[in-house]
Amino acid sequence: MKLALIGAGQRGMIYARHAHQSDEIAAVVEPDFARRKAAADEFRIPPERQFASIEEFYRLGSICDAVIISSMDRDHYAQTMAALELGYDILLEKPISPSPEECMRIQEKAGEKGRKVIVCHVLRYTNFFMEIKKIIDSGELGKVVTIQHNENIGNFHMAHSFVRGNWRRSDLASPIIMQKSCHDMDVLSWLVDSGAKRISSYGDLAYFKEENAPEGSADRCLDCKVAADCRFDARKAYLPVRGQWPATVVSADQSEEGLLKELETSPYGRCVYRMDNDVCDHQVTLIEFKNGVTATFNLSGFTNKMYRTIKIMCEHGEIRGDDTLNVIEVTRFNSNMAEAQQQTVIRPAAVSGGHNGGDTGLMIDFLENLKNPDFSSRSSIEMSVESHIMAYAAEEARMTGTVIDMDELKAKLRQSITA
Numbered sequence: 001m002k003l004a005l006i007g008a009g010q011r012g013m014i015y016a017r018h019a020h021q022s023d024e025i026a027a028v029v030e031p032d033f034a035r036r037k038a039a040a041d042e043f044r045i046p047p048e049r050q051f052a053s054i055e056e057f058y059r060l061g062s063i064c065d066a067v068i069i070s071s072m073d074r075d076h077y078a079q080t081m082a083a084l085e086l087g088y089d090i091l092l093e094k095p096i097s098p099s100p101e102e103c104m105r106i107q108e109k110a111g112e113k114g115r116k117v118i119v120c121h122v123l124r125y126t127n128f129f130m131e132i133k134k135i136i137d138s139g140e141l142g143k144v145v146t147i148q149h150n151e152n153i154g155n156f157h158m159a160h161s162f163v164r165g166n167w168r169r170s171d172l173a174s175p176i177i178m179q180k181s182c183h184d185m186d187v188l189s190w191l192v193d194s195g196a197k198r199i200s201s202y203g204d205l206a207y208f209k210e211e212n213a214p215e216g217s218a219d220r221c222l223d224c225k226v227a228a229d230c231r232f233d234a235r236k237a238y239l240p241v242r243g244q245w246p247a248t249v250v251s252a253d254q255s256e257e258g259l260l261k262e263l264e265t266s267p268y269g270r271c272v273y274r275m276d277n278d279v280c281d282h283q284v285t286l287i288e289f290k291n292g293v294t295a296t297f298n299l300s301g302f303t304n305k306m307y308r309t310i311k312i313m314c315e316h317g318e319i320r321g322d323d324t325l326n327v328i329e330v331t332r333f334n335s336n337m338a339e340a341q342q343q344t345v346i347r348p349a350a351v352s353g354g355h356n357g358g359d360t361g362l363m364i365d366f367l368e369n370l371k372n373p374d375f376s377s378r379s380s381i382e383m384s385v386e387s388h389i390m391a392y393a394a395e396e397a398r399m400t401g402t403v404i405d406m407d408e409l410k411a412k413l414r415q416s417i418t419a
Contacts, residue, residue: 001370002026002064006054006079008039010249011093011120012070016043018363019068026064029057034252054079062086066370069093070120072166073173077102080117084109089116091366095182096384098174100392100413107381108417118366118377119384123187123308125361127348128323132312133191135319135330142315144192147295150309151184158281158301159232160246163208164267168277176279177201177398178391181299184308185394186379186387191312194291195386200403201394203283207302213273220269222260232272234263285394317342323356389413 001023005016008030016025016039025043029051030036040050051057054075067083069076070093077097083090084106096103096119110117123129136144153162162180167173177185189195218224221234230236238247242254251262263269281301288294307324317332332342351357362379369375377383393404 004029004057004064004067005039006067006069007071008035009070010245012068013039014359015068015070015091015363018360019367023367027057029054038252058082058086062088066090073098073179077106080106081109084113084115087113087115089370091118093120095174095178096388098178100389101417103385103388104413104417107385110381116369117381118369119379119381120362121183121186121379121384122355122358122362123183124190124378125365126356126358127351128321128326128356129187131328131346131348132319132321136191141317144293144312144314146293146313147188148311149184149188149295149297151181151299152303152305152307153299153301154303154306155301156237157306159272160237162279163272163275163277164270168275168279170279175395177283177299177394182387182391184297185390186384188295188297189386192289192291192293194289194293196287196390196406197290198288198403198405199285199390199393199397201283201285201398203280203398205278205281207281208272208277210273213271217271219271219274221271222263222269234269283398326350
């Protein structure tokens, strides 16, 4: 199989490396010269298959079997629709699009063209969440009644990606609940096997703003007199992790000199309190599903680690999980507080690769999908649009202070598409 990589950033390179183990990365589209060259060198892509713009690549027609689209959020729609028009199957990084109407149009176009669009909802492919899904579906604890789910973003991840980074502003990328947490909307809907009925949401940008800047601080960390006392000093954030994420996002040159030079001018060297960011640093979302299950989802940039925790309360017991510990506790309810606890501890098989092996599982699924016409993906476009409409509804509810009825919202979206 021949694949083209559209967007040679961190996520795109992860997917391409997995594919390259068995298939050919035959072309790369990337406007940044250093990233384009790094991808071309690693995958041995000839000069005539290296493109600075998507227009150059699409002008050649269909020259590969499929494309990996991992560009910026607001580029996805046009690039995906053009790829479908040319007859490409697609691996599409989430979010599909910040616009729910565009998500639905992509789904329609894929159906019209008979093409496969697989969305990178990697949590569905982790042994951790697959094990939880298996426990729920077994019925051993009865029906699910309610869920508490937390996405703990990590304060350094928040500062890097959503304060300094590409996803700091909704108008440049997406609201944080769409960009970061359509994953979680998807996994919740998948676990309870239901679409959402009503959604409300609350949150704000509470901390990463100028009023919280230390007295005497500067616009850039390298010029700052109080940087030694600031945990967000760019030198502390990036120099100790040279060669690893997130330092690799800052510069292709991972020497100390190379990183420091980049920090002189790039957004990653700016003060986290003096940016132009506007996305929430915390948000809580309340979901009522059509089958009666209720869920609370809490995303927060105020945690020390990047991880997810979940508590699923069923009729006859509860499931607790922490994906960094790779531990799931299944507890059956007692008759009284003196009775011995009936608990099983499950440690799902560890899998190498990012997102607890989810990246690997996704790529196995995608490549099998390309080679087997009868294969059914667990993150196809048909399954993935729901999570994006849920995320959109959550942000709309947050902004307007209202409860969003999902059927009414979908009816409005369909009407706008056909208008």
